[in-house]
Amino acid sequence: MHFSWVEKAILLVLLSASVAAFWRTFSAALRNILESKKDSDFRLRPLGPRFRKFFWEVLAQGLVIRQRPLPGLAHAIVFWGFLAFAAITINHIALAFGAAFIPAGSGYKLFVAAFALAVAAAIAGLTFRRFVIRPRWLEPVSAESGLIAFLIFALMVTYLLEFQFPESSAAAKVNWWAHTAVLLFFLPLIPHTKHLHLVLSPLTVFLERHGFSRIPPLAGDEDFGLDTGKDLTRIYSLQAYSCVECGRCTEHCPANNTGKILDPKQIILGTRSYLKEYGPRGTEPLLGKHISMEAAFQCTTCGACEFQCPVGIQHLPFIIGLRRGAVNTGKWEDTHGTDLFLNLERHGNSLGFAHTEREKFIEKNRLPYFDGSQEYCLWMGCMGSYDPQGREIVLALARVLKHLGIGFGVLRREKCTGDPARRLGNDYLFGEMAQANIEQMRRSGVQRLVSICPHCVRTILEDWREFDAEFRIEHHSELLARYSAQLPANQAGRSRIVFHDACYLGRYRGIYDAPREVIARSAEVVNPARSRKRGFCCGAGGGLAFLGEEKGKRVNLERAEQLLATRPDVVGAACPFCHTMLRDGLAAAVPQPPPLLDIAQIAAASLDAPPTADRPPD
Ligand code: SF4
Ligand code: SF4
Structure with a gap:
């Protein structure tokens, strides 16, 4: 030519x-x-996972095809x-x-x-x-x-x-x-257009912060979180410009699905619009014209959005960052939130009970105190210490541990891990809670812990690293699954238990099989339509268990209906927060809901079951 x-x-x-x-x-x-500020905590290494992710998610398009x-x-x-x-x-x-x-x-x-x-x-x-x-x-x-x-x-x-x-x-x-x-x-x-992702998203995927839903620590006393454009770092800005507007995050958001105004896509696009209008030196508040404060505080931190995003956008640092900005500058006003923070400050627990109530419960039930000689420190958490259902789960676990011959003890003084304060953006309070616990645990010689609460496990395992705490903690599902062969197996008259995945156990830590293994010893495990990675939140996370839910349909009701659709004999859970939310959701959904049991209670109940033909008496 x-x-x-x-x-x-x-x-x-x-x-x-x-x-x-x-x-x-x-x-x-x-x-x-x-021109956005540098990410103070960004680490490029290790490079191996970055290249693997790049190959799988960008070159092979594995994530989008699988989802x-x-x-x-x-x-x-x-x-x-x-x-x-x-x-x-x-x-x-x-x-x-x-x-x-x-x-x-x-x-x-x-x-x-x-x-x-x-x-x-x-x-x-x-x-x-x-x-x-x-x-x-x-x-x-x-x-x-x-x-x-x-x-x-x-x-x-x-x-x-x-x-x-x-x-x-x-x-x-x-x-x-x-x-x-x-x-x-x-x-x-x-x-x-959104096709900018063609150029930016390979970089965004490669430069993702390490760790799922990891909240970057504040960079010193002058860092108040995401208050204005000046607080946006390069990673935030890169991610904001990389959104392909596919809506996967919104499709899976429990808040959005139940009629709240929260739309995770809009949080990201709102940040992009802010940058376009004011730039990274903008002094206008981020929460306002482009992003709604109400939306930021409707998030349950379930992580579904971040898990789904095909271009590596990490929503949780955005959302928690915005909450930090609002809380630390006094812009967020909420009576439930204030009550929660006061409870944590005054009583050291999120439910507002005097710590003597915990001692009474421990002594009444003769739970052993941790003295350094036992294999495990049993971390009770606020729910296991003060909530009636949570206490039953702790007692069931204690019974199973005794049956398995595993030594354990509980701490004399235990404060909230700081999880709800952390997720609601109150880092100061989170730090106080975490540091008081860390000191106490170091004094007591704690090294290995087990807990019934995935929120406590996540906070101790990941968030406490900011204070150089390196305790080995596992969720009771992990421990029980390891010993499941020593639990009675019941093959006769097996009931159908529909299992609800806790976000902080499943998506946050990738633990899906362990709780199912425990249930499968004595019952048939049924999965609801939304389970495992696609599990639907109960509505409690991110401090929302304490805030109340005024708009739209309740998330726990939606989840209860999804679970009931499988026509189960029993509803199974593995988190005391899920437990309390599902209890209310099930009661609101049907007049006579099926029993709701934690995996520890299911394991404990199997100890009482009459021996079946195929197993000898214990
Ligand atoms: S973490 Fe869950 S509730 Fe929060 S925005 Fe993402 S999907 Fe919605
Ligand atoms: S999933 Fe990611 S790319 Fe898709 S709309 Fe949400 S933030 Fe944007």
Whole structure:
């Protein structure tokens, strides 16, 4: 194909204009990211997990395909198509200057043609889904999405038409210009639209903070969390600009699904809008015009959003960061929140009981005190110490531990781990709670702990690291699963127990099988429609158990209905917070709900079961 100097000049002008328009918008985003403050706690190493994640989530598109197989595969085909087209596109422009390096009819061109067909079909499918099926979480449908889809489709069609026309024909030339026009129009649209993720998301995935839902520590006394734009770090800004607006986070958010105004996608897009309007030096509060304070405090910290996000956006640091900003600057006012903080300050527990109540319970039930000689320190937590149902779970676990011959003792004084204060943004109070406990535990020679509460386990294991605490703590499901062979097995008349995954056990720590193994010793495990990684929150996390839930349907009622849909004999749980939420949810859902038992209670009950034919008496 021959190009006159006039054609070359026109191409050069159009190409320069297109690249300049791209750069103008892209550089503004890049400036906002780079001018954000540095992440004080960011560690690039270890690199191994970063490269593995990059390979799996970016190159292999493993996450999107696994989460939503059909649309995920369609998205992956478009992504791989873009990669395959990179060399073809450079070659396409080079052709005009007589510098083409991929011969017409070469194997690579045919290979890309196969991709073009697949991409065209994938784009048609995705467009149909967005504009005809219209999933709620993809709303609002934008004309921009339609335009981009059309442009990608047109690129594929014009590429395929190349094979139809003789190389030097006029039709081939017209088709070449058509392909070029679409290309040059498409390029500046990338940074203008959510398609900026094409450029940024590989970086976002690679530079994710280590650790799921990990809350970065405050960087000294001058750090109050995310109050204004000045508090946004580069990672926050990079993530805000990388959102692809797929709505997966919103689709899985229990708050959003029950009619709250919280929409995790909007938290991220709100941060992006803030950066576009005020920049990273903005002194306007982040919670206000672009992000709602009410929404930030409706989050149960279940982690479903972060778990689902295909481009590595970590919602929890955003949400907790915003809460920190609001709490530390006195902008958040909530009577339930104030009561909770006062209870923690005055009584050292979230339920507001005098600590002597715990001592009375321990002594009445003859729970041994930890004296350094026992294998485990049994961490009771606020619920296990003061809540009637939580106490029953602790007693059931104590009974099973005795049956298994495992030595344990409880601490004489135990304060709340600081979990609800931490998740509600009150780091000062969290630090007080954590440090008082750490001192007490070090004095008592505690090294190994077991707890019935996944929130306590997570806080002690991860959040307390800020204070150089390195206690080994496990959830009772882990311990019981390890010893499950020594628990009675009941094969006769097995009841059906539907198991509710606690977010802080499942998504936060990847423990799904252990509680099921414990239940399976004596009953049939039933999984609700939303279970394991896709489990639906009970509504208690993030301090919300103490705040009340005024808007929309209650999350615990929604979850109770999901569990009841399996028609279980028993509802099983493995967290005292889930337990209390599900108890209320089940009671609200049906007049005579099935019994609700923790796995420790299920294991303890199996000790009383009459021996079945296939097992000898203990
Ligand atoms: S952590 Fe859970 S409740 Fe909070 S925004 Fe994410 S999905 Fe919604
Ligand atoms: S934050 Fe992640 S999951 Fe949510 S819309 Fe953006 S890209 Fe999708």
